[in-house]
Amino acid sequence: MIYEGPNLDVPAVDVLTFLFDDPNGRASDDTPLHAEARDPQRYITKAQLRNLTGCFAHFLRTEYAIGAAGPSKDVVVPISTGQSALAALLYGVIAAEGIYAPVSHSSTVDDAVRQIKDGPGKVIVCSSDAKDLAIAAAARVGLPQRNVLVLTSYPDITLESVNGEVACDFKKQLQWRKITDPKELEQSKICIYYSSGTTGLPKGVVLSHTNLVAEGSMLSSAGRVLLEEAKVQFRTLAHLPTAHAAALVCYFVNPIYEGGVTYWMPTFNFDDFLRYFGELKITSIFSVPPVFLGIAKHPAVKDQFSNLVIVCSGAAPMSKELQDAAKSRMKLEGLFAQTWGMTETSASVTWSTPTKTNTAGSVGRLLPNTKLRLVDEEEKDVSEGQPGEALVKAPTVVQGYHRNPEANKATFTADGWLRTGDILCMRGDELFVVDRKKEMIKYKAFQVAPAELEGIIASHPAVLDAAVIGVPQNYTEVPRAYVVLAPPAKGKISEEDIMDFVKSKVMDYKRLRGGVRFVDAVPRSASGKILRKELRERRKLEDQQSKL
Known part of the structure; x- marks a missing residue:
C-alpha cells in the first residue's frame, strides 16, 4: 500500500530566489533575521543578509575561484560553532555556485580530514574557536593557510585568512544565477551534509535546490497557520550543531521564509538555553530528545517557555512518556510535534497537523508531495496496521551519496524508493516510529x-x-x-x-x-x-x- 501526503505546488526556483524573492516569503528588507543571543539588538536584516551573501560570493569567486569552472565542482568546508553570519556564508557559497559541506566543530582531526578529502575541500571556513582544528586538518590535507578562513560575527562581521594574507572587504558583490529549469534544479549539488555515522562511517548526502525549496515550502504549509492564529512573530533559538541537517532547515531555510529571527548560541549549554528562552521570548523551537529530557527533569525549569507556540522534536524517537512530561513542564498549550526524517530526506518527512488531533508519541502525518510504503524483509507491503521498513519518495529525497555508488545501490531501490532503515507503523492516519531496522532486538x-x-x-x-x-x-x-x-x-x-x-x-x-x-x-x-x-x-x- 502506498500512503500519500496532500498535494502542494512548490516553486521551481533556486533556493536563494525562494528565500529572498518568493512572494509568499514573510520577511521584508528591514526584518531582523539573525542575531547573537547574548546581544539581540545587534541583528542582521534581510537586506543586510542579501548584501553579505553577494559580498561573500564575490570574495570566494575572485580569491579562490569557487564556481569559476562551473557549478557544483568546488567544495567549501565550514567548521563552525553557532554564529549569526553563518547563514550568509552558506548563501554566499551557493551564490558562487560552490558546494557547502560542513564539518562538525567537535570532530577529531582525523574525522575532519576524512570529510575534507571526500570533497575534496578547496577552502575551509572556521569560527575562531575552531581555528586550531581547521589549521591542523588543512595541514594534513595539504591546504595552505591562505585557504583557511576565519568567519567572525560579533562584534563585527569579518572573513579573513588565518595568515592575514586575504580578507573580504565587502565592497563588491556577485549576484546569484537564478535557475528555473526543473531538471537543473533537481540535479544541482549545493550542499553535502554528512549522515551521523551511528552505525558506520558518515556518508556525504548531496542536497539540491529542489530538495531545500521543497522542504521549506512543505514545512511552511504545515506550521505557518499556528503562528498566524497566535499572532506572534517567529523567533527561534539556534542551539543544535551547525553541521547537522536539522540546522540547515531550522536555522537557514525556515526562519527567513517565515520572516522570523534566529538567535544564535555558539554551543549548547542548558543553563544559557533556559535563560535565553525567557529573555528572548522564543516562540518556536526544534530540538532533540536529550534536550526535552533535561526540560522534563531539570529543577531550574520554571516559566521560561511561556511564549512557545510551536515545539518540535526530531533526530531520534521520543516516547509518549517523555513527550507528555516535557509538555507538562513547559506548560505548553500550543503544538508539540514530533517529526520523522533523515538527512537523506532533507530533514522532515512527517509533521503533526495543526488542524487535527495529534497523539502523543506519534511523528504525525506525511508532509505534502510525499509517498511512503511500509515493507517487510522481502520489500513486500505489510498488512495495514503492521510495522515495516519505511520506503519514501518525495521531492525532498536526495539524489544520493557523494562519491559512494555502493551506498547508493544499497539505499535506493531500482524504481527510486529510498530505503530509510526505520521501522514505522501506521495507526489510523498517524505514523509511529518503532525503531531502527538494524537496532531491533x-x-x-x-x-x-x-x-x-x-x-x-x-x-x-x-x-x-x-x-x-x-x-x-x-x-x-x-x-x-x-x-x-x-x-x-x-x-x-x-x-x-x-x-x-x-x-x-x-x-x-x-x-x-x-x-x-x-x-x-x-x-x-x-x-x-x-x-x-x-x-x-x-x-x-x-x-x-x-x-x-
Missing part, C-alpha cells in the same frame, strides 16, 4: 524495540538518561540497559529496581533479561542519537572482564 521469535524500553526507563523519576542494546544469551538476543541515575538516586536505586520497573510495564518478552548497567553518561552524537556501537564495544569489554 530479536528475542526468540519476537522483535523488541530499544526505543520503547528507553522511553519507559527514562520515565522513572530517578533516571536521567538510558540506552538499550541487544546482547547474546542462550542462543538468542536479550535487552540490556545502560542507565544514568540522577545524583540523589545513586546508592539508593539498584539495577534490580530498574529491571522490576520495566517488568511492571511491558510484556514478558520485552523484559531486561540482559540486565542493567549504571553509567555516568550515555554516548550520543552531536544531534542526540545514541551511539549504540560504542555501547556494543563496552559490552564486549564487560564480557571479557567477566571471564577473567
Whole structure:
C-alpha cells in the first residue's frame, strides 16, 4: 500500500530566489533575521543578509575561484560553532555556485580530514574557536593557510585568512544565477551534509535546490497557520550543531521564509538555553530528545517557555512518556510535534497537523508531495496496521551519496524508493516510529524495540538518561540497559529496581533479561542519537572482564 501526503505546488526556483524573492516569503528588507543571543539588538536584516551573501560570493569567486569552472565542482568546508553570519556564508557559497559541506566543530582531526578529502575541500571556513582544528586538518590535507578562513560575527562581521594574507572587504558583490529549469534544479549539488555515522562511517548526502525549496515550502504549509492564529512573530533559538541537517532547515531555510529571527548560541549549554528562552521570548523551537529530557527533569525549569507556540522534536524517537512530561513542564498549550526524517530526506518527512488531533508519541502525518510504503524483509507491503521498513519518495529525497555508488545501490531501490532503515507503523492516519531496522532486538521469535524500553526507563523519576542494546544469551538476543541515575538516586536505586520497573510495564518478552548497567553518561552524537556501537564495544569489554 502506498500512503500519500496532500498535494502542494512548490516553486521551481533556486533556493536563494525562494528565500529572498518568493512572494509568499514573510520577511521584508528591514526584518531582523539573525542575531547573537547574548546581544539581540545587534541583528542582521534581510537586506543586510542579501548584501553579505553577494559580498561573500564575490570574495570566494575572485580569491579562490569557487564556481569559476562551473557549478557544483568546488567544495567549501565550514567548521563552525553557532554564529549569526553563518547563514550568509552558506548563501554566499551557493551564490558562487560552490558546494557547502560542513564539518562538525567537535570532530577529531582525523574525522575532519576524512570529510575534507571526500570533497575534496578547496577552502575551509572556521569560527575562531575552531581555528586550531581547521589549521591542523588543512595541514594534513595539504591546504595552505591562505585557504583557511576565519568567519567572525560579533562584534563585527569579518572573513579573513588565518595568515592575514586575504580578507573580504565587502565592497563588491556577485549576484546569484537564478535557475528555473526543473531538471537543473533537481540535479544541482549545493550542499553535502554528512549522515551521523551511528552505525558506520558518515556518508556525504548531496542536497539540491529542489530538495531545500521543497522542504521549506512543505514545512511552511504545515506550521505557518499556528503562528498566524497566535499572532506572534517567529523567533527561534539556534542551539543544535551547525553541521547537522536539522540546522540547515531550522536555522537557514525556515526562519527567513517565515520572516522570523534566529538567535544564535555558539554551543549548547542548558543553563544559557533556559535563560535565553525567557529573555528572548522564543516562540518556536526544534530540538532533540536529550534536550526535552533535561526540560522534563531539570529543577531550574520554571516559566521560561511561556511564549512557545510551536515545539518540535526530531533526530531520534521520543516516547509518549517523555513527550507528555516535557509538555507538562513547559506548560505548553500550543503544538508539540514530533517529526520523522533523515538527512537523506532533507530533514522532515512527517509533521503533526495543526488542524487535527495529534497523539502523543506519534511523528504525525506525511508532509505534502510525499509517498511512503511500509515493507517487510522481502520489500513486500505489510498488512495495514503492521510495522515495516519505511520506503519514501518525495521531492525532498536526495539524489544520493557523494562519491559512494555502493551506498547508493544499497539505499535506493531500482524504481527510486529510498530505503530509510526505520521501522514505522501506521495507526489510523498517524505514523509511529518503532525503531531502527538494524537496532531491533530479536528475542526468540519476537522483535523488541530499544526505543520503547528507553522511553519507559527514562520515565522513572530517578533516571536521567538510558540506552538499550541487544546482547547474546542462550542462543538468542536479550535487552540490556545502560542507565544514568540522577545524583540523589545513586546508592539508593539498584539495577534490580530498574529491571522490576520495566517488568511492571511491558510484556514478558520485552523484559531486561540482559540486565542493567549504571553509567555516568550515555554516548550520543552531536544531534542526540545514541551511539549504540560504542555501547556494543563496552559490552564486549564487560564480557571479557567477566571471564577473567
